[in-house]
Amino acid sequence: MNLAEMTAHEAADRLARREISALELTDAVLNQIDRRESTIRAYVTVLPERARQQAREIDRRRLAGESLPPLAGIPTAVKDNISTQGIRTTCASHMLERYVPQYDATVVKRLRAAGTVVLGKSNLDEFAMGSSTEFSAFYPTANPWDPSLVPGGSSGGSAAAVAANEATMALGSDTGGSIRLPASFCGLVGLKPTYGRVSRYGLVAFGSSLDQIGPLTRDVTDAALVLSAIAGHDPHDSTSLAWPVPDYRQALIPDVKGLRIGVPSEYFVEGMDPAVAEAVRQGINQLAALGATVEETSLPNTKYALAAYYVVAPAEASSNLARYDGVKYTIQVDGHDVMEMMDRTREAGFGPEVKRRIIVGTYTLSAGYYDAYYVRAQKVRTLIKRDFDRAFEKFDVLAVPTAPTVAFPLGARIEDPVAMYLTDVCTVTVNAAGLPGLVVPCGLVRGLPVGLQLLGAAGSEETLLRTGFAFEQSGDWRNRRFGE
Amino acid sequence: MEISLAEVDHVAELARLGLTALEREQFRAQLSTILGYVNQLAELDTSHVPPSAQIIQVENVTRPDVVRPGLTVEQVLANAPVREDDYFRVPPVFEE
Numbered sequence: 001m002n003l004a005e006m007t008a009h010e011a012a013d014r015l016a017r018r019e020i021s022a023l024e025l026t027d028a029v030l031n032q033i034d035r036r037e038s039t040i041r042a043y044v045t046v047l048p049e050r051a052r053q054q055a056r057e058i059d060r061r062r063l064a065g066e067s068l069p070p071l072a073g074i075p076t077a078v079k080d081n082i083s084t085q086g087i088r089t090t091c092a093s094h095m096l097e098r099y100v101p102q103y104d105a106t107v108v109k110r111l112r113a114a115g116t117v118v119l120g121k122s123n124l125d126e127f128a129m130g131s132s133t134e135f136s137a138f139y140p141t142a143n144p145w146d147p148s149l150v151p152g153g154s155s156g157g158s159a160a161a162v163a164a165n166e167a168t169m170a171l172g173s174d175t176g177g178s179i180r181l182p183a184s185f186c187g188l189v190g191l192k193p194t195y196g197r198v199s200r201y202g203l204v205a206f207g208s209s210l211d212q213i214g215p216l217t218r219d220v221t222d223a224a225l226v227l228s229a230i231a232g233h234d235p236h237d238s239t240s241l242a243w244p245v246p247d248y249r250q251a252l253i254p255d256v257k258g259l260r261i262g263v264p265s266e267y268f269v270e271g272m273d274p275a276v277a278e279a280v281r282q283g284i285n286q287l288a289a290l291g292a293t294v295e296e297t298s299l300p301n302t303k304y305a306l307a308a309y310y311v312v313a314p315a316e317a318s319s320n321l322a323r324y325d326g327v328k329y330t331i332q333v334d335g336h337d338v339m340e341m342m343d344r345t346r347e348a349g350f351g352p353e354v355k356r357r358i359i360v361g362t363y364t365l366s367a368g369y370y371d372a373y374y375v376r377a378q379k380v381r382t383l384i385k386r387d388f389d390r391a392f393e394k395f396d397v398l399a400v401p402t403a404p405t406v407a408f409p410l411g412a413r414i415e416d417p418v419a420m421y422l423t424d425v426c427t428v429t430v431n432a433a434g435l436p437g438l439v440v441p442c443g444l445v446r447g448l449p450v451g452l453q454l455l456g457a458a459g460s461e462e463t464l465l466r467t468g469f470a471f472e473q474s475g476d477w478r479n480r481r482f483g484e
Numbered sequence: 485m486e487i488s489l490a491e492v493d494h495v496a497e498l499a500r501l502g503l504t505a506l507e508r509e510q511f512r513a514q515l516s517t518i519l520g521y522v523n524q525l526a527e528l529d530t531s532h533v534p535p536s537a538q539i540i541q542v543e544n545v546t547r548p549d550v551v552r553p554g555l556t557v558e559q560v561l562a563n564a565p566v567r568e569d570d571y572f573r574v575p576p577v578f579e580e
Contacts, residue, residue, distance in 0.1 A: 102559040195540050209539060238545040307522040318499060325500065327572050332565035338577045339500065347502030352510075355501060359492065359511050360518055362499040376525050378535035383528065385536065417514050418521050434539030458540055 003028035004165040008074045008222040011168060015073050018062070022055035022073030025168075026117050029075040032165045033119070039147050041139050042161035044080045044090055046120035051075065054117045061115075070225055072115025077167035079158050080121035081128050082213065083202035084108055087118075091204050092136035093126045095349030098330045105202020106237065107171060107213050107230045114229045119167055123157030126351045128178055128206045129317065130154050131423040134414050135353040142410070143185060145448055149407040152182030152423075158216045159186040169226060170216045174437075175207045176309055177402075177427025179214050183439040184402035184451030189468065190216050191223045194458045195434035196241035198227075199234030207316040208239075210309075210431040220440060220469040224248035227461060243459060251462035252469040257291035259467060262395035266302035267426050272404040275445040280401045283442030283452040283471065287399065290474055292467075297395070299387040302429055304380050309428040310421055311364050311377035317354075318361030324349060356417060385433040392457040397467050399454055401426050402439050406448040430455055438464040440472055485523060487516045 003011065003025050014020045030048050037043065058073040078084060081091045083101035085108075090096045104112065111118070125135035133141040133156025141156045143149040144164035151160040155172030159182030162170050172179040174192035183190025191214045198213045205211065215226035225248070232245040263284055268277050288294040326332040326345030333348050335341035350358070364373035391398060403426055413420040430437045435458055442452035452471070456464045492512045496503050503511065557570050566573040 099563055102555055102562055196542065209536075235547060239540075239542060241540065241542065301528070304525055304528060307525050310518065311522050311525070322500075326565065327574055328563065328565075330563050330565055332574070335575055337579065338574050341575045342500040343502035346500060347504070350501070352507070355503070355507065356511060356514060356518075358499050358501055359495055359515060362501075363491075363495045363515065363519075366495060366498060373519075373522065373525075375535050376530055377522070378537075379530035379533040380525055380528060381536040381539075382533050383530070385539065418517055421518075421521075432539075 002165070004032040006168065007218045008071060008169045008225060011074060012070045015062070022058040022117065023052060025073060026051050026055040026075050026119075029119065029165065029167060036144070036164045036166055040142050040144055040160050040164045040166065042122055042141050042157045042164060042166050043077070043120045044092060044123050044138060044157070045088060047087065047118065051117050051119045058115050058117070069114045069229070071111070071229055073117060075117045075119045075168045076111060077119055077122040077158050077161040077170040078108060079124055079155050079170070079172050081124060081173060081204040082108060082171060083204070084118065084121065087121065089121065089204070091127045092124045092138055093349065093351065093354070094137045095324050095331060096329060101202070103202065106199035106234045108202065110230050111171075122155070122161050122170060125154035125156070126354050127204065127317070127321065128154040128173055128175055129353045129357055131177070131181055131420055132413065133157060134410060135351060137351045140410055143407045145187065145407065148409055149448070150185065150410055152185035152407060154178040155216060156182050159183060159188055159190070162186070162188055162216050162218060169218075169222055171213060172216050173203055173211055173213050174431065175210045176313060176431050177424045179216060180402050180427050180437055180439040180451070180453060181423065183216055184449065185407040187441045187449030188216050188218060189220050189223045189441070190214065190439045190451070191227060191461070192430065192437045193227060193231065193461060194241070194436045196239050197231050197436070197459070197461065199232070199237040199240045201234055201236035205320040207313040208320060209316060210313060220465055220472050221249065221252055223438070224252055224465050246462060248462060248465055251465045253466055254470040254473045256287055256467055256470045259292040259397060260395045261287055261292045261294045262297040262391055262398045263294060264297050264299045264302060264391070264398055264400060266299055267400035269404055269425055272401070273406065273445070276401060276405060276450050279443040279445055279450040280452055284399045286474060287467070287471055290470055297391060299391055301380065301383040301387050305384050305429040305432055306421065306425050308377040308380040308384065309424070309432055310360070311373050312381065312432070314357040314361035315365050315374050316361070318358045318365065321354065321358060381432050384429060388433045388435060388457070396460075396463055397454050397456055399452060402451040402453040403427070406445050406450060426453065434458060436461050436464055438468050440468040442471075485516055485520045487512055487519065
C-alpha cells in the first residue's frame, strides 16, 4: 500500500514500530501533491520544506527513544481560515491574500504539540461562506472522485486533500455543514463537535454562535484521534467548555446493541435524490441489523432551520467582517476620506458571496427589520433546540442524510444563491442547536460517495464515534477509495 | 418581496461596502429572493418563544485580572497596509 493512502492510525502504528519514517511518509504525500495538485487544487499554500523539517524532527525524537503522541509525524492539511503563525492565512479572500498571523490558533498549537506535520493551508469558500469551494477568490477545488464535480464546501480543500491522498488528515471548520458536506461528497469521515468542545481561538470568525473546528479523516478511528488531540478548554476562548476530554479512541467499540436510533422524516426533504435517500436508508438498516433499535420520528421545526440559519449566519458574518476596514489587514485602497477608503477597500477585497451575506446580514440587523428577522430567527432556533431536546429524551442518536444529493457539477449552483443554500438543508440544524454531528460514508450512488449523518445531544461525541465505528467496521465501504 | 435599489444602497452604506453597478442590480434581485425564502419563518407563532441567547449553557466566564504578555508593537503593525511610525495610517476622517 502506498504510504500516502494510509489512515493516520495505520501510519502511526508503522511509525511507532519504526517500519517507516515520518520523512518517508511526508515525502510520499508531498509526491502525491506534485502529481495531483494541478487537477485538484486543494491547497492555497503548500509548505514542503517546513513539512520535511518537522518530519525529520519527529524522526530524530523517535530515534532518541522519546515516546511520542499518536499523531506525531502525520501529514495534515489545515483549512486556510485557521491561523498559523508566520504562514499566511488567506481565508481564500483577496482581503487577506498577504495576511500573516502573529500567533497560532489553539488547534494548531495542539496539533504541533502532538507532533503533527503541517503540510499546508487548504482551500475554502471565501471566509467559509459557501457549499462548493467555488467561492474561493483564487480557484475552485475539484472533487477527486470526478474533477468535473465540486468537493462540497466550505472545507472543500481539506476534504479533497484527504480524498486525493494529498494529506493523511485535515482540519476543517463547520458553521452550517462545512465539514460534513465535503466529507459526504468526498467519501470521508467528518465530525462537527459540540459547540465549545474545541477552541475557536485563531479561527477567523464567521458565525460566532455557530462555528466549530473539527477533523476530516479516512475513518472513524482517525476522527477520534484528532478530536482527542484538539478538544478541551482554552482560556483564550470563553465559549470553550470546561468538560473533561476523554480518550475518544476508548469509545471505539463495535457494538450498537440496544442503542436507540431515531430517524426524523423531515430530513428526507422534497426533491431529494431517491438513490441518495435509499443509500442512507440502507445504512440505517445496517445499524438495525447490528442490533440498534430504529424508530421513525418527527422534529417538526426542522424545515425552518435553513431559513433561520440564513438569517443568523449572515447577520453574525456582517458584524464579524466589519473588522476588514482597510486599517489593519494588509489591503487599503486609497480614497479622499476614510469612508471612501473603507468603501473601496471592501469593494475590492471581498468576493460576491461574502458581499451578498454582508448585505443580507446588514439588512436584517438594520433599524426596523431587526425584530422581524434576527429576533424571529433566534426564536425559531429555540424551537429547533427544543425539538432536539425532546428527541434525545427518547433516542441516543438520530440518523439522517447529510445532503439531498451527491456531489454536483462545478458551476451548477453558483448563479443561484438559494439553490446553493439548500445544499445545507440537512446540516444547519445541529449548528443552530450547538450539537455534534458525525458523517460516515455509507455507500455509492452512480459511483459517487454518500454520507450517513449521525446527530447526538451536546457532549455525545463518544456515542456518535462508537456508532460510526460499529457501522464502518460492519461494511466494506471503509476500503472503498476512488480509483485514479 | 421586492427590494428597491435605494434600499440596497442604504444597506451598502451602513456596511461601508462599495458595490459596482452590476452588483447593485444583482443584489437587489437576490436580496429579494433570499428574504422571500426566509420569510417562511413568519408562518410560525413565536410570540411566546424566547429568542436563543446562547446554545450551550456556560455561565460567568471570568479570569484573573493579571497582566500577561501580549503582542509587540512590531507584531501588531506587521500586517498594516499603511504605517506611519508606530501608527496605522488612514486617509483624513474630517476635511481641514
